[in-house]
Amino acid sequence: MWSAETVFVCALALLGRTAQSFPAVQFIEKVPVGVSPSAEAYVLAEENRVVLITSAWAFRVAEQAQNRCGQIDALRQIAGVLAHEEWHVRHGPDEEGAYDAQLTALTSVGAGPMLFSSVMRAKRRVADESRRRDRINQNLSSAPATGPRFCERCDRTRTQDQKQC
DSSP states (O other): OOOHHHHHHHHHHHTTOOGGGSOEEEEESSOOTTSOTTOSEEEEGGGTEEEEETTSHHHHHHHTOSSTTOOHHHHHHHHHHHHHHHHHHHHOSOHHHHHHHHHHHHHHTTOOHHHHHHHHHHHHHHHHHHHHHHHHHHHHHHSOOOSOEEETTTTEEEOTTOOOO
């Protein structure tokens, strides 16, 4: 069984990178509360740190490889995740850019169509959710306010149904 650090170095090698050229990394076993249960990694933005979840499928498979760096498909998936999370560290929370970086990385490491399609579906799902949230927020901000309002003319509060102060 290979260490988390070895798996990380192997995935970086697929990208032509070294650990020194990558943001700080932390390895954890379980997904913490508040992070999507399906997450493979996430970023601690205030610390510019990538957190890799070692219980994720690809990580477990890569750790259990017979040969060092032997599970290439799992390492390709991890390499894509690393590219995605590094994009967040360097550029912020925008998911579209992070998914584009991940897809570019997957292409460069020779990922197969199943992995590429899976990431494309995730990108579309996140974009759809973002558009839905934006529509809800826009509707909320354009809806008339209810309840008491302050009237600048008479210095009193009034309710929505009161026409005059």
